[in-house]
Amino acid sequence: xxxxxxxxxxxxxxxxxxxxxxxxxxxxxxxxxxxxxxxxxxxxxxxxxxxxxxxxxxxxxxxxxxxxxxxxxxxxxxxxxxxxxxxxxxxxxxxxxxxxxxxxxxxxxxxxxxxxxxxxxxx
Amino acid sequence: xxxxxxxxxxxxxxxxxxxxxxxxxxxxxxxxxxxxxxxxxxxxxxxxxxxxxxxxxxxxxxxxxxxxxxxxxxxxxxxxxxxxxxxxxxxxxxxxxxxxxxxxxxxxxxxxxxxxxxxxxxxxxxxxxxxxxxxxxxxxxxxxxxxxxxxxxxxxxxxxxxxxxxxxxxxxxxxxxxxxxxxxxxxxxxxxxxxxxxxxxxxxxxxxxxxxxxxxxxx
Numbered sequence: 001x002x003x004x005x006x007x008x009x010x011x012x013x014x015x016x017x018x019x020x021x022x023x024x025x026x027x028x029x030x031x032x033x034x035x036x037x038x039x040x041x042x043x044x045x046x047x048x049x050x051x052x053x054x055x056x057x058x059x060x061x062x063x064x065x066x067x068x069x070x071x072x073x074x075x076x077x078x079x080x081x082x083x084x085x086x087x088x089x090x091x092x093x094x095x096x097x098x099x100x101x102x103x104x105x106x107x108x109x110x111x112x113x114x115x116x117x118x119x120x121x122x123x
Numbered sequence: 124x125x126x127x128x129x130x131x132x133x134x135x136x137x138x139x140x141x142x143x144x145x146x147x148x149x150x151x152x153x154x155x156x157x158x159x160x161x162x163x164x165x166x167x168x169x170x171x172x173x174x175x176x177x178x179x180x181x182x183x184x185x186x187x188x189x190x191x192x193x194x195x196x197x198x199x200x201x202x203x204x205x206x207x208x209x210x211x212x213x214x215x216x217x218x219x220x221x222x223x224x225x226x227x228x229x230x231x232x233x234x235x236x237x238x239x240x241x242x243x244x245x246x247x248x249x250x251x252x253x254x255x256x257x258x259x260x261x262x263x264x265x266x267x268x269x270x271x272x273x274x275x276x277x278x279x280x281x282x283x284x285x286x287x288x289x290x291x292x293x294x295x296x297x298x299x300x301x302x303x304x305x306x307x308x309x310x311x312x313x314x315x316x317x318x319x320x321x322x323x324x325x326x327x328x329x330x331x332x333x334x335x336x337x338x339x340x341x342x
Contacts, residue, residue, distance in 0.1 A: 019219040019311060021216070021219050021220065022216065024213070024216060027209060027212045027213060027216065028209075030209075030212075031205065031206070031208075031209040034205045034208075035202060035205060038198065038201050038202060038205065038335075041335070041336050041340065042194065042198055042340065045194075045336065045340035045341075045342065048342070053341075053342065054336075054337075054341070057336035057337070057340060058333075058336075060336070061332050061333045061335075061336060064329075064332045065329045065332055065333070068208060068325050068328060068329050068332070069325075069329070071212075072208055072209075072211070072212045072321070072325045072328075073321070073322055073325045073326075074318075078153065079150055079153075079154075081154060082153065082154060082157045085154065085157045085158055085161050086157065086161070088161065089160075089161035089164045089165065090164075092165060092168075093164055093165070093168045096165075096168055096169070096172055097168070097171070097172050097175060100172055100176065101172075101175065101176065101179075104176050104179075104180075105179075121179075121180040121181065122180070122181055122182070122183055122184065122268065122271070
């Protein structure tokens with residue numbers, strides 16, 4: 001096989017022309033960032049931010065997920081159609097949560113039996 | 124691209140007849156895996172939605188119930204799973220470079236880290252049985268609304284159980300891929316199974332990245 005000679009022009013020193021080879025340093029940097037963000041998640045949960053604790057935890061989790069998707073899962077280097085699949089999935093997820101959530105907060109008790117009022121939630 | 128490596132991409136024993144070359148086949152396989160992952164997002168999405176609604180309705184009891192989970196074990200497992208994602212990424216990297224031994228080594232490391240995660244999960248589940256926090260007839264909860272606390276633990280077991288099930292399925296897949304890698308089946312031109320297993324494993328990692336703060340760190 002003369003793969004090495006042929007690939008030198010493509011990605012200096014590494015890999016096959018069919019692959020996008022990401023330097024190991026990038027994986028290590030992403031790993032370090034994920035670990036730091038895990039510590040930040042725990043630290044942020046110990047500070048009382050009232051209603052903002054959960055949104056902050058979600059922002060950090062989304063940041064971590066984006067790092068994993070872009071670098072570990074190679075979406076940054078892959079064909080754009082994969083981004084489309086991902087965007088479509090997130091759009092549906094958004095509809096699912098926002099649509100159902102809106103229904104829950106606006107509808108009130110739904111039990112049709114007058115003697116059995118259902119009151120959800122805590123006083 | 125030299126003639127020999129171009130040849131490599133159209134004359135592989137792994138190339139199905141309906142694809143022109145290996146990169147095209149690989150792109151189709153990756154796209155298919157991403158559609159599967161999109162489906163998995165919907166699958167977990169329903170449970171995350173249920174969590175969101177019950178958490179909004181019973182915020183106080185959910186926080187009290189959450190305090191019975193050990194955040195240190197949760198954080199430890201988060202680190203273990205992130206570590207396993209790193210070793211998985213390095214296994215794919217090694218396979219793309221044709222480093223057979225490194226591929227096998229990183230795949231085995233990924234399995235070990237996955238097993239450590241599941242071992243910690245067993246210890247955590249056992250603790251819930253001992254403390255009557257498993258939903259059902261034996262459920263006991265002091266303070267707050269026991270029905271809402273039971274809902275928290277139902278969601279805890281459903282979400283972490285499905286997540287753990289994904290890992291229980293993932294480990295034999297990793298073992299199979301490691302065995303085939305050891306046998307020299309994969310090359311820089313063809314190592315799609317290693318890549319797709321990696322996508323699956325990273326997805327499972329992402330699910331946990333959301334589960335950890337939502338289950339262990341609410342106050």
